[in-house]
Amino acid sequence: MSTTQERTVPSICESFGNERSRMMDIVLEVQDKLGCVDAETIDAIAAATDAPRVDVESVVSFYSFTSQKPKGKVVIRLSSDVPDIMAGALDVARGLEEELGIRFGETTPDGMFTLEWTSCIGMSDQAPAALVNGLVMPSLGPGTARRGVQILRERNNLEDLQGTLIREYGDGENSHDLVRAAVRNNIRRPGKVIFGRMESGAGLIKALAMSPAEVIRGIKTARLRGRGGAGFPTGMKWEFTRAAGGDDRTLICNADEGEPGTFKDRVILTERPDLLFEGMTIAGYAIGAKIGLLYLRAEYSYLREYLEHVLERRREQRLLGSRVCGKEGFEFDIRIQMGAGAYICGEETALISSCEGLRGDPKNRPPFPAQHGYLGTPTSVNNVETLCCVAPILEMGPGWFSSIGSAGSTGTKLLSISGDCMRRGVYEVPFGTTLREVFEMCGASEPAAVQVGGPSGQMVGPDDYAREICFDDLATGGSLMIFGPRRNLLEIASQFMEFFIEESCGYCTPCRVGNVLLKERLDKILAGLGEKSDLEYLQKLATTIKTTSRCGLGQTSANPVLSTIENFKMLYERLLKEPEEGRQRSFDIQTALSQAQDLTGRESVHFKQG
Amino acid sequence: MAKPKVATTSLCGCFGCHMSLLDIDERILELVQLIDFDRSPINDIKSIEGPVDIGLIEGGCCNEENVKVLQDFRKHCKILISVGDCAINGGIPAMRNMVPLEECYEEAFLNGPTVVNPSGKVPDDEEIPLLLDQVYPCHEVVKVDYHLPGCPPSADTLWEALTALLTDRPVELSYELVKYD
Amino acid sequence: MNNNNQKISLTIDGVEVQGKPGQTILEAAEAAAVYIPRLCWMKNLTAAGSCRVCSVRANGRVQSACTQPIGPGMVVENDTEELRELRRNLIDMLFVEGNHFCMFCEKSGECELQALAYRFGITAPKYPFMFPQRDLDASHPEILVDRNRCILCGRCVRASQELDGKHVFGFVGRGTTKRLAVNAPDNLAQTDAEADDQAVAACPTGSLLVKRVGYAVPVGQRKFDHSPIGSEIENSDVQD
Structure with a gap:
């Protein structure tokens, strides 16, 4: 270990109070400073935080954005999401590979560049997109991607990636001094609740004039339900959290927007951060939390400084801190917790694990977060969009909201x-x-x-x-x-399965193993090696995964197969054939023999090609 | 009425399952009353002659010849049975599945401690069947009707399955008869 | 207040069972001499709910019996055609996921994964074998770690912490790359693991073995040679 490392690691750990529960922050900062978290660094972190080293390794190895092996000074992560592939991400990939002379997953010999695929980075509206270290590069083509690499090489100035690579900033706050991103908002249609209203801050004032129970009643009357997808009634969630015992409660805003194809939270965080923080503050008041965490996905780290700045301004405005808006006895502040690249952390109990400095494994329920969540405290986890509905409901009244x-x-x-x-x-x-x-x-x-x-x-x-x-x-x-009509829908389903395989935490059997098996058979079918009985095989396997998986990821991961079988069965049937002479169609003798033919330099005696 | 025909073969196996079949001891006399053998090492007939009622396959598929024989068995046998762990999961030979094929060839023909090969090349002789990329269980290559696990399956397991099929009883193996070792 | 004499009445496959407050479905069933198949669960360890083999339907919803607390009037389905098939599929998945060569494994006859497959009458898994590349750690003088046989149940991880007061094992990686790791930079020899750790004994398969004691019990006298796993529970007396 070099002397810089010797000093760096303990001082980073110390800046987070040597707290194990801040392990995410620690390893992310170490990764940022040293380019990796190698074995010796893991030992040093373990020593400083008094954690078993295997627990530190467990965290480092879990997340996509932390690594034990050194990576290039510039890590290019190209989004492998379906809209990115549709928009030409494979061409961009080829361009980058040619320009850099390496394949994806590799680092250039000079240690300068690493190429990686990554799951959806929340830029599907401006695909193909990539992250260059933390910097978002939207709307790429093979030419622009190659030029970007050339410019980086020529200027060799990694201190200012932004200045080097970004020619034009996006609209709205994307051009804010603390953002300076090429990202565009693409707000095509503002609506009545979030993008079509002016923010006034009146919701918080009104809320603080009410009792927490009245605030919750208002949210219930508005019939607000969670916007993350599951649709749980927000007021009920808050009520459960408030009703749980103890003095400490926690509010967590789930800004781990990882569902491929979703990017609306990105736009909220860029254009309506005050609306969100106001909603979080009201939620904190309603449930009786002193602390709110904004769990921000690593892909959106380019917004972090800007969001910190907004929080700081709100503290100055007394909208956060002790005695919020002068309200006696109401203390509330918000901390940003960075994620590190793991779709599973959008699942609320996995998100809590991650906030606690653990690998992002979901937790067993019961106990539910409302009783026993973040560090044991009753916790309410709410989606960004859900929390953005809160201030308007308070300001305009539940009746106004429920009329929409x-x-x-x-x-x-x-x-x-x-x-x-x-x-x-x-x-x-x-x-x-x-x-x-x-x-x-x-x-x-x-x-x-x-x-x-x-x-x-x-x-x-x-x-x-x-x-x-x-x-x-x-x-x-x-x-x-x-x-559109030219897309191969089953190939898309296979790409979705690849995503789930990549993002499964691996905790439970059906999700860890089943998704791999599901994709294996789907790919065989796509390769023309399917037979009629495969449909039943896929359905039974998919049902097993859906029924027995432990969390929402596994309970939905088979949906690409199940829903395409349900709605596009003829696409399968077109590819399925009857087996001949009792042979398994999935067994392809030419594939099985090709290596041996290469190694021996001769053809098969029994199975001639063609 | 002609007796039902039974064919047996060993693919990538050790013939241990065939030994276990012989372990039915004096019951073999009873068995011979019930059946005629088509291709089998027991009578040394080298190729399947023709329609067969029950085919017993020992061993998995490690090379092209195994696949050929297995497909041939499947084509001619009304009922095909995977006998023993190698047929069912590749068995010991499948331990090479975790080793790249190139290394397997090199160990066998170039670098192994007992190898004498002045040419320094992997032989391209047609008499040496090409290896498959991995050892395959039989049911991943052809449809298999029954599996009798074990290394080898016990004589009682084989006897029970065979006599059930020959007397039109369902094959229901008791707890003691399904073992993987 | 939780009164230990208090009873909670529920049914398992239509039979009324009396459980105690705080019990999980699996525990209440076991006390009533009803076996619910399981792999990652072990007495005196925190339940993990990871293998999912103990999946039951509780009031219509599929839940892991080892983590789901009982409730009054709960209707539990355990030994149904649907659940038997789901469990069988999970066992099949574990077999094809790893490299389970029973024919030479020291644990054969005493292995819980194998025993479950026996109990379910599995003669061959329905899924293709994956034949993964896994490594083996023989560095420790007394203990062998063979990850080919590891089913990621986490019993050793929990037993080491909860029973041995150590922290020898943990999991690293995620998804298909998740694997059992040891609390040391390189291998088990660098840890404080000892042969008589309960963590070693907790392994349901042959993934953790004490060296030089294998094959001691002759075939025919091993734990699962004659009676299926779970039969000791099914043959036990109903506890009050």
């Missing part, structure tokens, strides 16, 4: 629309909007299919286009990927 949308689904829903359409971006629509209406808005003519709710949702076809987006019909966190 449909009976069982009040308010508006933010849709993140990507794929084959004219106008990709964020749409704030009242609940009850049909898919057909959505297509009209975004300029999608006759899509062959649409993926509602990301990979964990469902793929539906024209028969379902009259269906409504709401909790009682098509419930969704808001990701809508549109697929």
Whole structure:
């Protein structure tokens, strides 16, 4: 270990109080400073925090953005999400490989560049996109990607990646001094609750004039339900949390927007951070929490400084801190907890594990977070969009809110629309909007299919286009990927399965093993090696995964297969053949022999090619 | 009426399962009353002659010839049974599945301690069947009707399964008869 | 207040069972001489709920019996066609995920994974074998770690912490790369593991073995040679 390392690691640990529960912050900062968290560094962190080294290694090895092996000074992470692939990410990848002379997963011999694929980075509306260290590079082409690499090499100035690579900043706060990102907001349709209103701050004032129980009653009367996808009534969640014993309670805002194809939280965090923080403060007041955590996904780290700045301003304005708005006895502050690249951490108990400095394994329920959450405290975890509805409800009244949308689904829903359409971006629509209406808005003519709710949702076809987006019909966190007639829907399903395999935490058997098996057979079918009985095989396997998995990831990970079998069965049937002479169609003798033919330099005696 | 025909073979196996079949002891006399053998090492017939009622496969598929024989068995046998762990999960030979094929060839023909190979090349002789990329269990290559696990399956297991099939009883193996070692 | 004499009445497969407050479904069933198949669960350890083999339907919802507390009037389905199939599929998954060569494994006959497969009458798994590359750690003078046989149940991890007061094992990686790790930079020899640690005995398969004691029990006299796993529970007396 070099002397810098010897000093760096303990001082980083100390800056987080040598607390094991701050392990995420510690390893992320070490990764940032040293480029990796290697074995010796793990030992040093373990010593400083008095943690077993295997627990430190466990954290480092769990997250995509921390690594035990050194990476290049510039890590290029290209988003492998379906909309990125549709927009040409493979061409960008080829361009980068040619330019750098390495394959994905490798580092250039000079230690300068590392190429990696990464799951959706929340830029599906401006795909293909990549992260260059923390910097977002949207709307890439093979040419622009190669030029970017050339410029980095020529200037050799890694201190100012932003200044070197970004030519034009995006709209709105994307051009803020603390953001300076090329990202565009793409707010295509502002709605009544979030993007179409001016922020006034009146919601918080009103809330503090009420009792916490009254605030909760207001949220219940507005019939606000969680926007993350599951749709749990927010007021009820707060009530449970408030009712749980003890003095310490925690509010967590889930800004780990990882569902592929979703990017609406990115736009909220950029354009409406005050609305969110106001909502968090009201929520903190309602449940009786002193601390609020904003769990920000690593992919959005480019927004961190800006968000810290907004928080700091709110502290100065007495909107956070002790005696918020002068309210005696109400103390509340917000800390940003960075994630480190793990889709599973969007699951609320995995998110809590991560906040506690652990690997992002979901927890067993019961106990539920409302009773026993973050560091044992009663905890309410709410989605960004949900919390953004809170201040408007308080300000305008529950009746105003519940008059928007449909009976069982009040308010508006933010849709993140990507794929084959004219106008990709964020749409704030009242609940009850049909898919057909959505297509009209975004300029999608006759899509062959649409993926509602990301990979964990469902793929539906024209028969379902009259269906409504709401909790009682098509419930969704808001990701809508549109697929034109030329797309291979089963290949897309396979890409979704790849995503789940990559993002499964591996804790439980069905999700860890089953998804691999599901993709294996689906790929065989796609390769023309499927047979009729495979449909039943896939369905039974998928049902096992869905039924027995421990958390929401595994309970939904088989949906790409299940929903394509349900809605696009003929696509499978077209590929399935009857087996001949009792042979397994999945066994391909030419594939099985090709290596040996190469190694011996001769053809097979029994199985001639062609 | 002609007696039912039974064929047996060993693919990538050690013939231990065949030994276990002989372990049915005096019951073999009873068995011979019930069946005729088609291809089998027991009578040394080298290729399947023709329609066969029950085929017993020992061993998994490690090379092209194994696949050929197995497909041939499947084609001619009404009922095909995987006998023993090698047929069912690759068995000991499948331990090479964790080693790259190139290394397997090099160990066998170039670098192994007992190898004498002046040419320094992996032989391309057609008499040496090409290895598959991995050892495959039989049911991953062809449809298999029954599996009798064990290394080897006990004589009682084989006897019970065979006599059940020959007398039109369902094959129901008791707890003691299903073992993997 | 939790009164230990208090009873909670529930049914398992239609049979009424009396449980105690704080018990999980698995514990209440076991006290009532009903066996619910399980792998990652072990007496005196925190329940993990990771293998999912103990999945039951509790009031219609599939739950892991080892983590789900009982409730009054709860209707539990355990030995149904649906659940038997789901469990069988999970056992099949564990077999194809690792490299389980029973024919030469020292644990054969005493292995809980194998015993469950026997109990379910599995003659061959329905999924293709994955034949993963896994490593083996023979560095420790007394203990062998063979990750080929590891089913990631975490019993050793918990036993080391909760019973041995150590912290010898942990998990690293995620998803398909998740694997059992030891609390040292390189190998088990660098840890404070000892042969008589309960963590070693906790392994349900042959992944953790004490060296030089293998094959001591002759075939025919091993734990699961004649009676299925769980039969000791099914043949036990119902506890009050």
